[in-house]
Amino acid sequence: MHTPNTPLWEVFIRSRNGLAHKHVGSLHAADATLALQAARDIYTRRGEGLSIWVVPSAAITASDPSEKGMMFEPAESKIYRHPTFYDVPEEVGHM
Amino acid sequence: MAAASITVSETPLVLYVLRRADDALILGHRLSEWCGHAPMLEEDMALANMGLDLLGQARELYSYAANVEGRANDEDKFAYLRDVRQYRNLLLLEQPNGDFARTMVRQFLYSGFADLYWRAMMKSSDATLAAIAAKSEKESAYHLRHSSEWMVRLGDGTEESHRRAQAAINDLWAFTGEMFEVDRTERALIEAGVAVDPASLRPHWLSTVPGVISEATLTLPNSEWMQQGGRSGRHSEHLGHLLSELQSMQRTFPGVTW
Numbered sequence: 001m002h003t004p005n006t007p008l009w010e011v012f013i014r015s016r017n018g019l020a021h022k023h024v025g026s027l028h029a030a031d032a033t034l035a036l037q038a039a040r041d042i043y044t045r046r047g048e049g050l051s052i053w054v055v056p057s058a059a060i061t062a063s064d065p066s067e068k069g070m071m072f073e074p075a076e077s078k079i080y081r082h083p084t085f086y087d088v089p090e091e092v093g094h095m
Numbered sequence: 096m097a098a099a100s101i102t103v104s105e106t107p108l109v110l111y112v113l114r115r116a117d118d119a120l121i122l123g124h125r126l127s128e129w130c131g132h133a134p135m136l137e138e139d140m141a142l143a144n145m146g147l148d149l150l151g152q153a154r155e156l157y158s159y160a161a162n163v164e165g166r167a168n169d170e171d172k173f174a175y176l177r178d179v180r181q182y183r184n185l186l187l188l189e190q191p192n193g194d195f196a197r198t199m200v201r202q203f204l205y206s207g208f209a210d211l212y213w214r215a216m217m218k219s220s221d222a223t224l225a226a227i228a229a230k231s232e233k234e235s236a237y238h239l240r241h242s243s244e245w246m247v248r249l250g251d252g253t254e255e256s257h258r259r260a261q262a263a264i265n266d267l268w269a270f271t272g273e274m275f276e277v278d279r280t281e282r283a284l285i286e287a288g289v290a291v292d293p294a295s296l297r298p299h300w301l302s303t304v305p306g307v308i309s310e311a312t313l314t315l316p317n318s319e320w321m322q323q324g325g326r327s328g329r330h331s332e333h334l335g336h337l338l339s340e341l342q343s344m345q346r347t348f349p350g351v352t353w
Contacts, residue, residue, distance in 0.1 A: 027136075027137050028135060028136075030248060033244055034137075034248070037240070037241055038140075038141065041141040042137060045144065
């Protein structure tokens with residue numbers, strides 16, 4: 001859809017204190033204020049959030065899918081980087 | 096056979112609560128008419144959300160009116176089985192949606208009042224009304240913010256959006272006086288601390304609403320003549336059409352459930 005007056009925004013919601021904002025989707029809005037209100041109306045209708053970020057989609061620099069071999073495959077063989085060899089105490093909570 | 100209208104024993108408190116319930120139901124219904132028709136998906140959701148807030152307020156108020164009345168009426172009967180003359184809502188709220196600008200101007204003019212009203216009603220000596228006010232105030236505060244943002248963008252937007260918003264203000268302004276009306280029924284409730292004197296809210300309303308309108312590069316009409324009648328059941332021709340749609344199922348199939 002071509003919407004010159006309503007660019008695309010990415011929406012991030014933090015559901016609880018202590019958690020990180022998570023990408024939940026996108027929407028069209030004329031400016032940041034209306035984008036924030038639209039995000040509230042579309043993505044927090046069922047009590048999903050305590051905090052919202054909206055970011056112009058155009059401001060996001062994304063990795064190139066055709067470079068995924070170079071970008072991500074080298075990490076696959078480094079299992080020693082996974083913290084699975086440690087027991088995480090329950091009191092630590094979310095990490 | 097079509098279901099007949101109920102009779103309501105309109106004691107002052109029942110009447111007072113029904114007036115506010117009717118405000119919420121009728122405006123909520125108007126907003127629901129936008130469902131699937133708004134200019135953009137995001138606004139479709141925003142309008143439906145506001146409509147649902149208002150429907151929730153209406154339900155609580157009707158239930159309370161039924162309790163106070165203490166007869167066989169309930170929220171459904173109040174909504175579905177009263178005719179036009181028994182409805183007590185503000186004339187402003189039954190005015191047709193028109194274009195998006197008109198819907199937003201109507202919302203802005205009313206929410207500017209409703210937000211002040213519910214905030215003041217949190218101090219009502221009636222515990223139920225105070226509780227409903229505490230919940231409704233948060234909703235109306237958001238409705239005011241959302242409609243204010245749109246006022247500025249429509250008024251200060253394109254030539255067309257400005258023209259449409261200004262036309263809506265010119266047409267709807269005469270319906271705003273009714274919000275501040277007090278009749279004898281309400282006077283007694285105001286003195287008892289149950290109700291808020293809407294006249295006391297007017298200075299605040301007049302110090303905020305024109306500010307947004309002028310920020311939106313729009314102007315208020317000079318006319319001071321105001322429409323009246325909704326609170327005593329004298330409505331514009333639009334309410335009958337609205338109710339015939341709202342009530343068609345219950346009138347045609349009395350007591351139907353699904």
